[in-house]
Amino acid sequence: MATAAPASLAPRKRPRQARSAATLDAIFEATIQVLLADGTRALTTTRVAERAGVSVGTMYQYFPHKQSLIFALNERYLEVLAAKVEATCRAQIGKPVGEMLAALIATYWRAKTERAEVTRALYRSVVEMDNEALVEAFARRVDAATTAMLESAPDAAFANLPIANLTLVTVIFGTIRNAFERNLSEAAIEALQVELLAMCRAYVGLAQHSAPGQERHQCRHSRESAG
């Protein structure tokens, strides 16, 4: 992400040899592992270092303190996520609005599903630092991308694009997050994804194929978007 981290949170140095790049990856991965296995409370520098197979001192060569590590981890994750959303939106420019919505939902949903545990781990890690700026930057990127996409739709009339955009983004992201924080069955998750799309379609004025909760056909476009 272009977001320069505030000085206090910035990493200490970047790897110059292949060796240290691997170390850094190991540290990030270990952080996620510890978070997953033992939760936030057990996320100690010692444990992370141990799991990464390095000494604590090594960690402190890259990060001035624990918060900095967590910050970098979240930054990394949001960067990837934002890039995915942007790619999807770019690919959907000029398409019918129904396809746009299907693609956006599919992309975000898949990103959360691919490594659902990682997503949860990161949500938990957030408490260890002030991520407001990070989230804000992410939101702005997504906002710009979806706005550009939606306003290119040939078949939709948005009386107030900024509001409609804010609504769609908030609903889609909020719903998906909520879905993953509850322990829903695979079937429920699947159904929810379909229904969410139906809801968004109805919102932008596309007629529904059937009554709410009805069996629906998975839109073929929903697998098209970029990864």
Added chain:
Amino acid sequence: MATAAPASLAPRKRPRQARSAATLDAIFEATIQVLLADGTRALTTTRVAERAGVSVGTMYQYFPHKQSLIFALNERYLEVLAAKVEATCRAQIGKPVGEMLAALIATYWRAKTERAEVTRALYRSVVEMDNEALVEAFARRVDAATTAMLESAPDAAFANLPIANLTLVTVIFGTIRNAFERNLSEAAIEALQVELLAMCRAYVGLAQHSAPGQERHQCRHSRESAG
């Protein structure tokens, strides 16, 4: 909440004199205050006790450990929230589905707004313990209440009520949570609430008054629900 806390998290004793009841309240309030003012990392037993005007020892007469305190706090909050949702649902039995949705959204939104800082504080506190069981119990209560409400609607045909219900609850709660975690302007929040209702209405097959993002009239029912 009827949810008996697991033995390890249960409080140590209940107050018998008026004095100790006041102390307990002070402890809860102080916990929220500290959470708000200094964040999760500063939530120490010493600080809470200090803010509550009692000694640490007093806290430990009521709670076997810190987690137990946080647990009780969340339990309290979710109990109130669940009760509000249940009251609203009960009051809407037999009403048109559009009114139901408006009332549900209004109730939940207001509950989050009333003491928005408290809501945020509690979201942050969650990391300190395993709240899965608590959230699960809350979800089940809400689920039962909304299901009963929706199936009594005279003007809606739900092909699959459980799915439609899950969708509506997940979307509404997820959206509201998401809206409050971002720093949105007062105006944006207001607009979002209106749009969310429009979206839910569209989902259940009610025609929209206008195009997405259009200026809408606040439904008069949205202020009716129980508190």
Added chain:
DNA sequence: TCCCAAACTGAAGGATGCTTCACATATTAT
């Protein structure tokens, strides 16, 4: 009034965690 139980106190014990730094090892360039 007297007494017992409830409520409260807060210094101290014990544990854990973050971070540093003097030193060791590995890699690259000359």
Added chain:
DNA sequence: ATAATATGTGAAGCATCCTTCAGTTTGGGA
């Protein structure tokens, strides 16, 4: 081969924090 730089080590210092408990104060019934 040697110097210079990059990378890695881990015991120890320092700071907190959680929790206990022996003793004090308060409230209410007999």
